[in-house]
Structure formats: C-alpha cells, structure tokens
Amino acid sequence: MYKPATIKDIAIALNLSPSTVSRALRDGYEISAGTKKIVTDYANSINYQSNPNALSLKNKRSFSIGIVVPELANSFFSQAIAGIESVAYESGYHTIITQTHDSSTRERTNANHLANRSVDGLLISMSSGTTDYTFLKTLHKNGLPIVFFDRIIDEIETFKVTSANFTGSYNATQSLIKSGRKRIAVLANAPQLSITNERLAGYKKALEDNKMPYNADLIRWCYKGGNDYQEVENAVISLLALTDQPDAIFITSDRISISCIRALKSLNADPNTMAVTGFSNSDVVDLLQPNFCYVRQKAFEMGQIAMQMLLKLIESKYPITEFETRVIDTEYHGMEKEN
Amino acid sequence: MYKPATIKDIAIALNLSPSTVSRALRDGYEISAGTKKIVTDYANSINYQSNPNALSLKNKRSFSIGIVVPELANSFFSQAIAGIESVAYESGYHTIITQTHDSSTRERTNANHLANRSVDGLLISMSSGTTDYTFLKTLHKNGLPIVFFDRIIDEIETFKVTSANFTGSYNATQSLIKSGRKRIAVLANAPQLSITNERLAGYKKALEDNKMPYNADLIRWCYKGGNDYQEVENAVISLLALTDQPDAIFITSDRISISCIRALKSLNADPNTMAVTGFSNSDVVDLLQPNFCYVRQKAFEMGQIAMQMLLKLIESKYPITEFETRVIDTEYHGMEKEN
DNA sequence: CGCATTGTCGGCAACGATTGCATAACTAAA
DNA sequence: TTTAGTTATGCAATCGTTGCCGACAATGCG
Numbered sequence: 001m002y003k004p005a006t007i008k009d010i011a012i013a014l015n016l017s018p019s020t021v022s023r024a025l026r027d028g029y030e031i032s033a034g035t036k037k038i039v040t041d042y043a044n045s046i047n048y049q050s051n052p053n054a055l056s057l058k059n060k061r062s063f064s065i066g067i068v069v070p071e072l073a074n075s076f077f078s079q080a081i082a083g084i085e086s087v088a089y090e091s092g093y094h095t096i097i098t099q100t101h102d103s104s105t106r107e108r109t110n111a112n113h114l115a116n117r118s119v120d121g122l123l124i125s126m127s128s129g130t131t132d133y134t135f136l137k138t139l140h141k142n143g144l145p146i147v148f149f150d151r152i153i154d155e156i157e158t159f160k161v162t163s164a165n166f167t168g169s170y171n172a173t174q175s176l177i178k179s180g181r182k183r184i185a186v187l188a189n190a191p192q193l194s195i196t197n198e199r200l201a202g203y204k205k206a207l208e209d210n211k212m213p214y215n216a217d218l219i220r221w222c223y224k225g226g227n228d229y230q231e232v233e234n235a236v237i238s239l240l241a242l243t244d245q246p247d248a249i250f251i252t253s254d255r256i257s258i259s260c261i262r263a264l265k266s267l268n269a270d271p272n273t274m275a276v277t278g279f280s281n282s283d284v285v286d287l288l289q290p291n292f293c294y295v296r297q298k299a300f301e302m303g304q305i306a307m308q309m310l311l312k313l314i315e316s317k318y319p320i321t322e323f324e325t326r327v328i329d330t331e332y333h334g335m336e337k338e339n
Numbered sequence: 340m341y342k343p344a345t346i347k348d349i350a351i352a353l354n355l356s357p358s359t360v361s362r363a364l365r366d367g368y369e370i371s372a373g374t375k376k377i378v379t380d381y382a383n384s385i386n387y388q389s390n391p392n393a394l395s396l397k398n399k400r401s402f403s404i405g406i407v408v409p410e411l412a413n414s415f416f417s418q419a420i421a422g423i424e425s426v427a428y429e430s431g432y433h434t435i436i437t438q439t440h441d442s443s444t445r446e447r448t449n450a451n452h453l454a455n456r457s458v459d460g461l462l463i464s465m466s467s468g469t470t471d472y473t474f475l476k477t478l479h480k481n482g483l484p485i486v487f488f489d490r491i492i493d494e495i496e497t498f499k500v501t502s503a504n505f506t507g508s509y510n511a512t513q514s515l516i517k518s519g520r521k522r523i524a525v526l527a528n529a530p531q532l533s534i535t536n537e538r539l540a541g542y543k544k545a546l547e548d549n550k551m552p553y554n555a556d557l558i559r560w561c562y563k564g565g566n567d568y569q570e571v572e573n574a575v576i577s578l579l580a581l582t583d584q585p586d587a588i589f590i591t592s593d594r595i596s597i598s599c600i601r602a603l604k605s606l607n608a609d610p611n612t613m614a615v616t617g618f619s620n621s622d623v624v625d626l627l628q629p630n631f632c633y634v635r636q637k638a639f640e641m642g643q644i645a646m647q648m649l650l651k652l653i654e655s656k657y658p659i660t661e662f663e664t665r666v667i668d669t670e671y672h673g674m675e676k677e678n
Numbered sequence: 679c680g681c682a683t684t685g686t687c688g689g690c691a692a693c694g695a696t697t698g699c700a701t702a703a704c705t706a707a708a
Numbered sequence: 709t710t711t712a713g714t715t716a717t718g719c720a721a722t723c724g725t726t727g728c729c730g731a732c733a734a735t736g737c738g
Contacts, residue, residue, distance in 0.1 A: 003481065017689075035687085051457070054724035078411045094452055138386065283412075356719085359717055361696060362717090369715075370717085371716065389694080399723080
C-alpha cells in the first residue's frame with residue numbers, strides 16, 4: 001500500500017508537535033528560524049508533500065479544476081484543453097479532465113463527481129445530447145464556479161466564451177457564393193447546441209444578403225455530431241441523390257467535416273463539382289483535399305480565456321454578479337494556400 | 340462557496356446520529372428497515388453524495404486512477420485513453436488525465452501530484468525527454484501500483500503493454516523493399532524511447548534479411564517527436580539534399596509522419612519518387628496522401644489491457660511478483676485501399 | 679522586584695465519513 | 709420483579725492538516 005510521509009511522521013522524527021511542523025513548513029511567524037530550517041530540511045530529505053485530500057477536506061480548496069468535454073479525440077477540444085492547462089499550470093492549479101462522449105448521463109455523473117471531489121471550479125463544453133440542465137443549475141446554485149466554453153447555454157448566468165460562429169459561418173458561406181456556388185447544402189450538428197444554431201444563422205444571413213433562397217431540403221442534421229460515420233455518409237448520399245443536386249456543402253462541425261470528405265471520396269464525387277467548406281480544427285486539414293476551405297476556431301486561446309474567467313470567479317472575494325460572454329473570432333482558410 | 344450536503348446535515352434533519360445515517364446508507368445489518376428507508380429517501384431527495392476526500396483520507400482508496408501521457412492532441416493517446424476509460428468506467432473508477440508535453444519536469448510533478456492526490460494507481464507512457472526514472476522508482480517502491488503502456492521502460496518491474504513495434508516495423512520495411520525501394524531513409528523519434536529502438540530494430544532486420552546495407556546516413560533523429568515541425572522539415576530537406584537521394588522514407592512516429600508528409604508537400608516532392616510509410620493513428624490518415632502506407636497501433640485495445648492490468652495490481656490482496664509484458668500486434672495498411 | 683510583553687511551541691478541535699465498542703430501550707422468559 | 713437476549717442507536721477515535729488558544733520562558737520596563 002502506497003503511504004506517503006505525513007506531518008505527524010516528521011513531528012515524531014524531530015520530536016516536535018504536528019502543529020509546529022505544519023507552521024514551520026508554511027513559514028508561520030510564530031516559529032523560530034532554527035526550527036524552521038530543521039523542519040524544512042528534514043521534509044525535503046524525505047520528499048514530503050502535503051496530502052491534498054486532507055487539505056481539501058480542511059480548506060475546501062483543492063487547487064484543481066474540472067474539465068468536462070465531449071471528446072478528447074477531437075482536435076478542437078484537445079487544443080482548448082492545452083490552452084486551459086497553460087493558464088492553470090502557471091496559476092498553480094491542476095486539471096482533471098473527463099470526457100462525456102456526447103452522453104448526457106456521462107456528463108451528469110462526471111460533473112457531479114468532480115464537484116464532490118471538491119474541484120474549485122468547472123469548465124464545461126456541453127455534450128450534444130443534453131437538454132436538461134438541472135444538474136448544472138443545482139451545482140451552480142450551490143456555489144460551484146462554472147465557466148462554459150464553445151458549446152454554451154443560456155440557462156445559466158455565468159462567464160462564457162465561444163467563437164464568432166455567426167460571422168465565421170457567414171463569411172464562409174459568402175465565400176462559397178462569391179465563387180459562384182448556387183445551391184449550398186448544409187451538414188449540421190445536433191440542433192440543441194448553441195454553436196449549431198449560430199452557424200446555421202450565419203449561413204442563412206449570407207444567403208439572404210445575396211438574395212438567395214433558404215431551402216430546407218438542403219439541410220441535413222447529424223445528431224451524432226460525426227461520431228457516427230454512417231449517419232454522415234447517408235446524409236451525403238441523400239444530398240447527391242437530389243434531382244436538383246447541390247454544388248457545395250457547408251459543414252458546421254469538425255468531425256462531420258472529416259466524415260463528409262471521406263464520404264465524398266468514397267462516393268467518387270468530383271471535388272470541382274462539389275465544393276466543400278466546413279468548420280475544422282484538425283491539424284492536418286490543409287493536407288486533406290486541395291480545395292477544402294475551412295473555418296478554424298482559436299481553440300487554444302479560447303481555453304486560456306475560459307481558464308482566466310474561472311480563476312476570476314474562484315479567487316474573487318465577493319460574489320460576482322456581472323458576467324461577460326466573450327466571443328473569439330475565427331480564421332477563414334480559403335483556396336489560396338498562403339501557408 | 341460550494342458546499343455539498345454531508346452526513347451530518349442528514350443526521351440533524353432527521354434527528355439521528357451521524358453513525359446511524361452512515362450505517363443506514365451502507366445498508367448495515369444493525370439498522371431497522373424503517374430507519375433505512377427514511378434515511379435513503381431523504382438522502383436521495385437532497386441528492387446526497389459522500390465526500391470522496393473524506394473517504395480517501397480514511398480508507399486510502401480513491402477509486403480513481405491517474406493517467407500520464409505526453410500529449411492529448413495525439414490520436415494514439417486519445418484513443419488509448421478512451422480504451423482505459425471504458426474499462427475504468429465499468430469497474431467504478433474515475434480517471435484523472437494529465438499531459439506532459441514531453442517534458443520530463445512536467446512528468447515528474449504530474450506523477451507526484453497524482454500519487455499524493457491518492458490515486459489508486461498510475462498508467463503512464465513515458466515522455467521522450469525522460470532519462471532519470473528515480474521519481475517513478477520511488478513511487479513504485481513506496482507501493483504505488485504502476486502500469487506502463489506504449490512507451491515502456493526496463494528499469495521498473497511491473498505490468499507493461501506495448502505494440503509489436505519490431506514486427507510492425509519489419510513488415511512495413513519489407514513492404515517498401517518488395518515494392519522496389521532501394522534506399523529507405525528513416526525519420527526516428529527520440530532515441531531514449533523504447534518504441535523508437537524497437538521500430539528501428541525492425542527496420543534494420545528487414546534490411547538485413549534482404550541483404551541490403553544499413554546506412555546511418557539515411558537516419559534522421561527528431562528529438563522533439565514531431566512537436567517541432569521545423570525539426571522534421573529540416574530532416575526531410577537534408578535527406579532530399581543527399582547526392583544519393585533516398586527513394587523512400589520510413590517514419591517511427593505518428594506526429595513525425597504527418598509533419599513529414601506536410602514537408603514533402605511543401606517541398607513539392609514527387610509522391611512516386613519518394614514512397615512514405617510510417618506509424619500513424621490519425622483517423623484521417625487514409626485521406627491524406629494516396630500512396631501513404633502506414634502502421635496503425637491498436638490504441639484502444641492497448642488502453643483497455645493496461646487498465647485491466649492496473650486493476651489486477653490494485654485489487655490483488657497479496658503482492659504480485661510475477662509480471663507480464665503484453666505485446667499487441669499492429670495493423671499494416673498498404674497501397675490497396677480495402678476500406 | 680513585579681508585571682507586561684514577546685517569542686516559541688504544544689494541545690485541542692474540526693473538516694466528513696466510517697467503525698468498534700458501549701449503551702439504551704425493549705421483549706420475553708424465569 | 710429480575711435477568712437474559714435482541715435490536716437500535718450513540719460515542720469516540722481515525723485519516724492529515726490547520727486555526728485557535730493557552731503554556732512557558734526570556735526579556736523589557738517602571
């Protein structure tokens with residue numbers, strides 16, 4: 001059984017009381033310099049580290065924060081987590097990362113576990129299946145600091161960060177239209193997600209500004225968010241089967257973008273006939289298809305901002321009532337390979 | 340301040356003693372059915388969950404395990420973690436995931452933090468920079484169950500899982516040779532990694548079996564393991580600059596594979612003149628380059644096996660002295676696109 | 679010299695949950 | 709009425725740490 005050294009061990013070894021050792025280690029004013037040196041030297045020699053469980057129990061502070069994301073095997077989220085970690089690390093916080101696989105149940109149990117494991121705060125990007133937010137509302141009402149990033153919700157008032165989904169989507173669609181595309185289909189993520197609706201709204205607005213009709217026949221929903229390849233392939237097939245075939249596909253999510261490209265390839269669709277533009281943070285997307293234009297989210301930066309917001313919530317001495325929703329702009333990567 | 344309900348809260352609300360509540364919740368034999376029902380009903384109604392910190396402190400069991408990997412934004416590791424989680428989840432364990440970014444220091448602090456946070460065990464894949472294993476040896480000697488996966492080390496005797504790196508590498512090289520390649524260069528990961536040496540050994544053996552000379556001029560080391568694109572590009576440039584240019588490149592790691600393909604593309608290398616084969620678990624690798632052959636590791640499976648081994652270590656009542664190193668075979672994906 | 683101040687340090691209690699042991703209330707038998 | 713036996717509940721200690729209070733000696737000052 002693994003058993004690290006405790007303050008008590010040090011106290012016995014040095015013939016001191018546990019409280020004296022504790023204060024010596026924390027550099028308390030009441031301990032003489034001599035005793036401090038003896039204690040810290042001995043502590044270092046046995047590689048003493050305080051027990052975080054005991055500290056959490058006593059102080060209700062764990063200096064660790066919980067992260068709940070749908071999927072680690074997703075470039076956007078792993079990049080965002082890297083951003084979160086970079087800020088957390090230099091502020092002395094550790095991160096506990098959990099994934100939900102877009103399951104509402106896993107999301108709830110993970111969030112509850114983290115809360116009870118006394119994390120000091122929670123960073124969460126909602127899973128696509130969740131419609132009932134009461135578990136989060138309860139945690140939040142009980143005082144757990146929560147910051148939403150990317151997939152945010154309106155139902156809870158707190159700090160939030162998300163991408164300029166509307167604008168990114170609008171620009172991408174504009175670009176497709178300018179290149180002469182007339183019938184632009186959409187592969188959309190689950191409709192209960194904030195990002196899906198914003199991205200769809202940007203698409204619609206671009207059509208409208210160009211006096212092009214919005215055609216619901218050209219929209220396909222991928223409820224599994226690209227986790228289910230078959231769902232995407234079926235959507236693509238049904239688009240190709242339309243009598244009045246689309247000449248472009250706009251995709252509102254990373255995973256669906258990849259699956260769509262794969263589907264088009266396996267169906268031998270002509271890349272010139274069918275333009276493809278989508279959201280993607282894959283680090284190889286520029287190698288994928290010569291004419292694949294994409295919208296990239298600033299994932300790392302978003303993670304950093306989310307963590308900074310959470311720190312503000314955690315370390316504020318007075319309850320915060322003014323909340324901000326930051327919107328990070330996106331990068332559009334068009335046909336010209338400038339990189 | 341977030342403050343979950345405690346057993347004491349229940350005791351006061353129900354006018355019972357904390358011990359009675361505790362025993363009722365744990366279904367102790369000494370509590371009447373009536374009291375049990377009252378207690379459990381009330382506990383459910385306020386969504387009571389026991390405090391894991393208190394339990395860990397008392398029982399020295401946290402039912403959570405620590406994971407230390409170099410990089411989350413790496414398909415192999417995110418897939419392996421998914422495998423770990425699948426087993427952990429159904430055994431009632433939570434996972435705490437940390438990444439080292441291939442920094443030896445981060446690795447040490449992460450491992451120590453996890454150990455002190457009283458995880459019941461550790462799953463680790465070594466970062467490329469680490470050469471001093473004393474911190475792990477100390478933890479292991481103190482009784483912390485550790486299982487190594489993928490990037491394993493000899494210095495600590497315990498359960499380990501890794502891929503059939505030698506065979507996978509041998510077969511891939513064989514395949515290159517059979518397709519007529521004569522001068523096969525290598526982009527190798529950091530030389531202190533177990534996987535690098537095994538993969539290089541497989542390459543050498545294939546050359547030997549085909550009576551081809553091993554030429555150290557054709558080997559390039561990428562110490563940053565592909566995290567530094569420039570390092571890879573420089574290696575590729577120097578290979579292309581050889582008077583006797585190689586006609587193939589074999590790559591021992593995922594990230595380096597991607598970077599190499601990108602470098603070749605940006606240098607306008609002819610894919611027919613220069614065959615590329617490498618290890619990769621990227622889920623889009625089949626879309627990348629028409630003639631890119633690759634070796635895929637069974638990451639998910641490896642994660643599952645590692646977690647099962649760790650469970651065996653944790654839950655064994657007697658100290659285990661017989662350890663096993665499992666070797667998982669790899670999949671070779673050649674030119675014929677069968678998928 | 680007497681009293682207050684300062685500097686060091688130890689003891690106790692508490693954080694939340696569990697558990698061995700003691701004890702209370704009660705029934706049934708002597 | 710007393711005693712044994714059963715059932716239900718409370719007390720106190722424990723895990724590692726720290727806040728609070730009190731003990732004690734050395735020192736300063738009037």
